[in-house]
Amino acid sequence: MVGLVGGGGWRVGDDAAGGGGGGAVAAGAAAAAEAEHMRRLHSHAPGEHQCSSALVKHIKAPVHLVWSLVRSFDQPQRYKPFVSRCVVRGGDLEIGSVREVNVKTGLPATTSTERLELLDDDEHILSVKFVGGDHRLRNYSSIVTVHPESIDGRPGTLVIESFVVDVPDGNTKDETCYFVEAVIKCNLTSLAEVSERLAVQSPTSPLEQ
Amino acid sequence: MAEICCEEAMSPPATATAAVAAAVSASAAAAVSSAIDRRRRRMEMRRIRIASDLELQAGEDGRPGKRQRLARTASGAPRPDEDSASERPSCGRTEEFPRYGVTAVCGRRREMEDAVSIRPDFLPASGKFHFYGVFDGHGCSHVATTCQDRMHEIVAEEHNKGASGEVAPWRDVMEKSFARMDGEVGNRASTRSDDEPACPCEQQTPSRRDHAGSTAVVAVVSPTQVVVANAGDSRAVISRAGVPVALSVDHKPDRPDELERIEAAGGRVIYWDGARVLGVLAMSRAIGDGYLKPYVTSEPEVTVTERTDDDECLILASDGLWDVVTNEMACEVVRACFHNNGPPAPAARPSGVPSSAEAAETENGGAASVKGISKAESSDKACSDAAMLLTKLALARRSADNVSVVVVDLRRGL
Numbered sequence: 001m002v003g004l005v006g007g008g009g010w011r012v013g014d015d016a017a018g019g020g021g022g023g024a025v026a027a028g029a030a031a032a033a034e035a036e037h038m039r040r041l042h043s044h045a046p047g048e049h050q051c052s053s054a055l056v057k058h059i060k061a062p063v064h065l066v067w068s069l070v071r072s073f074d075q076p077q078r079y080k081p082f083v084s085r086c087v088v089r090g091g092d093l094e095i096g097s098v099r100e101v102n103v104k105t106g107l108p109a110t111t112s113t114e115r116l117e118l119l120d121d122d123e124h125i126l127s128v129k130f131v132g133g134d135h136r137l138r139n140y141s142s143i144v145t146v147h148p149e150s151i152d153g154r155p156g157t158l159v160i161e162s163f164v165v166d167v168p169d170g171n172t173k174d175e176t177c178y179f180v181e182a183v184i185k186c187n188l189t190s191l192a193e194v195s196e197r198l199a200v201q202s203p204t205s206p207l208e209q
Numbered sequence: 210m211a212e213i214c215c216e217e218a219m220s221p222p223a224t225a226t227a228a229v230a231a232a233v234s235a236s237a238a239a240a241v242s243s244a245i246d247r248r249r250r251r252m253e254m255r256r257i258r259i260a261s262d263l264e265l266q267a268g269e270d271g272r273p274g275k276r277q278r279l280a281r282t283a284s285g286a287p288r289p290d291e292d293s294a295s296e297r298p299s300c301g302r303t304e305e306f307p308r309y310g311v312t313a314v315c316g317r318r319r320e321m322e323d324a325v326s327i328r329p330d331f332l333p334a335s336g337k338f339h340f341y342g343v344f345d346g347h348g349c350s351h352v353a354t355t356c357q358d359r360m361h362e363i364v365a366e367e368h369n370k371g372a373s374g375e376v377a378p379w380r381d382v383m384e385k386s387f388a389r390m391d392g393e394v395g396n397r398a399s400t401r402s403d404d405e406p407a408c409p410c411e412q413q414t415p416s417r418r419d420h421a422g423s424t425a426v427v428a429v430v431s432p433t434q435v436v437v438a439n440a441g442d443s444r445a446v447i448s449r450a451g452v453p454v455a456l457s458v459d460h461k462p463d464r465p466d467e468l469e470r471i472e473a474a475g476g477r478v479i480y481w482d483g484a485r486v487l488g489v490l491a492m493s494r495a496i497g498d499g500y501l502k503p504y505v506t507s508e509p510e511v512t513v514t515e516r517t518d519d520d521e522c523l524i525l526a527s528d529g530l531w532d533v534v535t536n537e538m539a540c541e542v543v544r545a546c547f548h549n550n551g552p553p554a555p556a557a558r559p560s561g562v563p564s565s566a567e568a569a570e571t572e573n574g575g576a577a578s579v580k581g582i583s584k585a586e587s588s589d590k591a592c593s594d595a596a597m598l599l600t601k602l603a604l605a606r607r608s609a610d611n612v613s614v615v616v617v618d619l620r621r622g623l
Contacts, residue, residue: 081420081500082348105322106347106422106490108482136482175479179488186420186500 010055010185012038012160030149034158041125041145042162050139051173053181054162057188061195063148065202066157067124069191070144073099073116079191082107082183095119098131109135117141137180140165157195159188307339307430308618310592312600313578316529316612322346323527323611324357324423327581331361332368340364340581341428341615343443345527347490348421352394352497356425357580363389364429379429380511383438387425387496391507394497395419422490422497425509426457426525430617433516435523438509440494442528447619448540450519455536456512459528460494462486467493476504520619521547522595529612530603542602543595543616550591552620578613592616 012034034056046052059066069079074093077083085102093116101112113132118125124147130140142163149158161184167176307329315321328340340361346353367382367389424441437445439457446455460467463484471478471486471493479488486493486504498505522543530539595616603612 104348104420105318105320108485108488108491170480175481175488178477179479179481182487182489189500190420 010057010181012054012056030158033147033149034160037145037147037158037160038162041123042143042160044141044143044162044164046164049167050164051167051177051180052162052164053177054160055181055184055188057159057161057192058149058151059157059159059192059195060151060154061157061192061199062155063124063146063157065198066159066191066195067121067146069194069198070124070126070146070159071119071121073097073119073126073128076101079194080187081190082186101133103135109133111135112137118143136168138166138168140180159191161188308589308592309339309341309615310589310594310596311579311613311615312593312596313613314600314604314611316604317607317609318611320350321578321611322350322353322423323529323578323613324350324353325579325613325615326357326361327579327615328361329582332365335368337432339430339617341430341523341525341617343426343525343527343613343615344423344496345441345443345529345611345613346421346423347495348498352421352495353423355394356390356423356496359393360386360390360425360427361581363393364427379434379436379513383427383436383509383511386427387438387440387507387509390425391496395499419497419499422495422501422505424492424527425496425507427509428456428523428525428617430523430619435514435516435520435619436511437514438511440496440507440509442492442531444526444528444531444536446524446536446539447514448521448524448543449517451521451540451544453536453540454514456514456523457510459531460492460510462491462493464493470506471504474503476501516619516621518621520621522592522619523615523617524599525615525617526599527611527613529608529610530599530614532610533603533606533608534599538602539599542599546595546598547591547618547620550594589618592618 038054042054044052072078074086074088074097076086076099082104083101084104087100089098089100095116095118097116099114099116101114103109103112111133112130112135115129115131116127117129118127120126124145126144128142128144130137140163142161144159144161147158147160149156163180163184165176165180167173171179309327311325311327313321313323313325322345324344324346326340326342326344330337331340332338342356342360344353344356344360364382364386367386371378371382424439424443426437426439426441426443426445428445429436435447435456437456439445440460442459442461443457444455444459445457446453448454458464461484462468462471462478463480468478476486477488478484478486478493481488483491485491486501490498490501490505492505494506494508496507522540524539524543526539534542593616596614599614599616600612603614
């Protein structure tokens with residue numbers, strides 16, 4: 001159900017599954033906006049033994065709702081389906097804060113230690129780096145940005161998540177990207193469900209942001 | 210050795226345990242190779258015991274979920290009242306009264322996500338059919354516990370749908386049952402009402418329920434057949450004339466036919482800490498896991514095996530056992546326990562084997578690791594010894610997972 005099947009609509013500029021309707025011109029404009037966000041905010045410089053990619057998700061919920069979920073570095077379990085528990089060391093949330101994430105069973109990890117690199121409430125940018133854990137993602141760094149957009153004439157949100165990571169021994173760049181993308185797709189799909197549910201549940205929220 | 214499981218879990222009397230352990234150390238020599246190893250193992254087990262005690266305290270601290278970690282052992286045999294019934298076929302005892310033993314422990318894991326279901330005589334209108342199921346959950350325990358509560362009921366309903374008088378087509382029954390079970394798990398994910406008990410894994414969205422699943426290995430034992438349906442990497446094995454015969458083949462993503470099926474559906478298997486569907490899940494079939502459909506399917510593989518006079522035992526277990534104990538070794542351990550206990554006495558109701566089925570049933574308001582057997586039933590000592598010993602063996606061999614073992618005595622004409 002969660003949209004891992006098919007694969008359409010996740011890539012930047014692949015806007016067929018985007019705003020839903022609006023015609024080719026609007027889709028073209030949306031794609032151009034995505035490309036601009038990408039260029040400005042998601043430029044990784046992967047090394048030779050690294051891979052990098054970016055995924056997009058269009059969410060039918062206002063940007064402040066989506067951002068409130070994305071920005072909660074101390075509570076990724078609010079939307080990430082594979083996180084069972086999260087504790088921030090020291091308690092205070094600031095740039096450089098480190099969170100200890102427990103991962104649910106059945107996955108190729110049980111813990112991950114992650115540092116907050118950037119949290120920009122004006123531009124809506126969150127950047128996180130993995131600094132430890134029993135997973136195979138070394139030097140993993142991610143950037144999530146959220147942007148207001150109009151979906152079927154209603155306030156919606158464009159989410160872009162990009163990453164760069166070392167390709168581990170025994171895997172190809174393609175495999176590494178495929179795996180990380182699969183996990184990010186799950187996270188973004190869940191982010192959309194939680195946000196859209198919140199949007200329905202809070203009719204008092206302003207229609208426009 | 211009893212200390213590996215918490216004390217509420219029943220344990221055979223020390224002498225019997227020692228005797229069985231001796232038999233095992235002779236027959237399964239790989240497990241118990243030297244005095245030094247034994248000592249080290251005892252130390253490890255002691256450590257586990259300490260952990261269990263701590264968990265017990267944690268459970269009493271008002272966090273009921275933690276109690277699931279505790280080991281539970283229960284087993285069943287004739288009910289006392291049936292026990293005294295006079296008409297008992299001279300060689301049909303196994304059929305009338307199933308002899309089985311079961312152990313389920315959390316082991317080194319933080320959470321207990323295995324669930325076992327034992328439902329003797331679960332098709333009373335159709336003859337003597339006994340249901341055994343082992344469900345190894347991942348992501349959360351709710352899929353495994355739902356299977357534990359519902360699978361036997363669904364199988365019974367599907368079986369009874371068959372035209373009267375006809376032999377039940379077990380393959381169809383099992384395939385439909387697994388599909389229905391999977392549907393119920395999925396439906397509950399999207400339709401759960403707020404007054405139903407919430408699972409720890411769901412906070413704001415039903416989608417989280419969709420990111421959990423469970424293996425299912427189910428055996429229906431009748432006087433003439435053993436029907437096994439499997440999805441996932443739990444396993445059923447029988448011992449026949451001293452030779453182990455696997456009645457299920459684990460659904461691993463790199464099994465050639467499974468790999469082909471997954472790729473044909475548009476998915477990929479990536480070696481990421483073992484072969485995994487999309488690099489994520491290390492099994493190719495399961496109940497639940499809606500987010501990985503259609504790559505991960507709930508469709509079971511079904512085997513129907515005619516019983517023979519050479520059959521000794523049926524073992525169902527989660528991969529917590531099979532990861533560290535071979536089919537051969539497991540069957541040897543069971544046979545050693547059988548040998549050690551002698552032929553089961555008619556209406557075997559061993560004295561001195563406390564039944565912890567009561568604890569298993571009432572613990573946790575119904576969230577027990579083992580369900581389906583009431584406190585009225587007591588143990589079959591040989592099967593209980595075997596299940597317990599296999600579990601200990603798995604822990605001693607450093608199984609990292611929950612370990613659940615069901616041992617069913619298939620011997621006839623004793």
